Amino acid sequence: MKFSIVIYTAPYSSESAATALRFAKSLIQQNHELYRVFFFGDGVHNASKLTIVAQDEINLQHQWHELIEEHDIDSVICVSSALRRGILDRTEAERHELDTASAHDSSEVAGLGQLVDAAMHSDRVVNFG
Amino acid sequence: MTDKIKTARPVKLGITFISRSAPYGHNRANLCLDMALASAVFEQDVSYVFLDDGIYQLLKGQNGGAIQSKTLGNALETLALYGIEDVYADQQSLRARSIDIADLLPGIQLIDHGDISKLIEGSDTVFNL
Numbered sequence: 001m002k003f004s005i006v007i008y009t010a011p012y013s014s015e016s017a018a019t020a021l022r023f024a025k026s027l028i029q030q031n032h033e034l035y036r037v038f039f040f041g042d043g044v045h046n047a048s049k050l051t052i053v054a055q056d057e058i059n060l061q062h063q064w065h066e067l068i069e070e071h072d073i074d075s076v077i078c079v080s081s082a083l084r085r086g087i088l089d090r091t092e093a094e095r096h097e098l099d100t101a102s103a104h105d106s107s108e109v110a111g112l113g114q115l116v117d118a119a120m121h122s123d124r125v126v127n128f129g
Numbered sequence: 130m131t132d133k134i135k136t137a138r139p140v141k142l143g144i145t146f147i148s149r150s151a152p153y154g155h156n157r158a159n160l161c162l163d164m165a166l167a168s169a170v171f172e173q174d175v176s177y178v179f180l181d182d183g184i185y186q187l188l189k190g191q192n193g194g195a196i197q198s199k200t201l202g203n204a205l206e207t208l209a210l211y212g213i214e215d216v217y218a219d220q221q222s223l224r225a226r227s228i229d230i231a232d233l234l235p236g237i238q239l240i241d242h243g244d245i246s247k248l249i250e251g252s253d254t255v256f257n258l
Contacts, residue, residue, distance in 0.1 A: 042156075
């Protein structure tokens with residue numbers, strides 16, 4: 001079955017961001033197709049690469065990045081949510097003359113049209129948040 | 130995106146948004162509105178249900194300016210301009226909060242739980258936020 005996942009919550013604040021990650025991993029393990037991951041609202045923080053966690057804790061952002069890279073997942077960060085929360089890819093950082101990008105380059109910064117597209121092309125859209 | 134993928138599901142989906150958060154304490158109400166508007170712009174068939182504390186989004190006479198916010202009610206009044214005409218307030222949620230339909234913005238229809246169930250059943254995708 002073809003799934004898309006929408007994540008509305010920031011990592012560590014609520015369990016749902018971690019649940020979304022485990023759900024994504026399970027989908028892939030069970031040979032379902034993950035059409036798109038869409039980070040929306042506070043969920044954009046899951047795509048930050050400027051994170052450091054204690055050694056005995058899980059770096060959720062890094063785990064998302066690894067999963068997305070390893071399985072070549074189409075991952076989108078909502079642009080309007082991201083810019084106001086300081087989640088910028090290289091293009092946006094340059095456009096706004098800021099000296100660093102903060103988003104993992106495994107995800108693409110794009111608009112809500114990508115969410116509508118995901119709804120159109122997935123058998124299930126599962127929301128976490 | 131190839132044409133082959135596009136025909137995998139109907140081009141026009143029935144998408145139901147169930148908005149159940151009050152307008153200003155959290156941004157869930159805004160996220161839900163953004164998704165509904167984006168879906169309408171991409172010509173999907175949108176139904177919009179206000180449930181639980183989501184009812185408060187529909188009250189007349191809101192003034193977000195008092196807390197340096199945009200007034201969500203003003204945006205909700207423009208739904209018809211985006212082609213979103215199936216806008217419903219849950220009767221039971223209104224009753225539980227002693228809110229009369231006369232207190233709500235114009236163009237809102239009442240709906241009960243049975244009809245919400247049918248609406249969900251008849252939708253291709255449901256967003257519940």
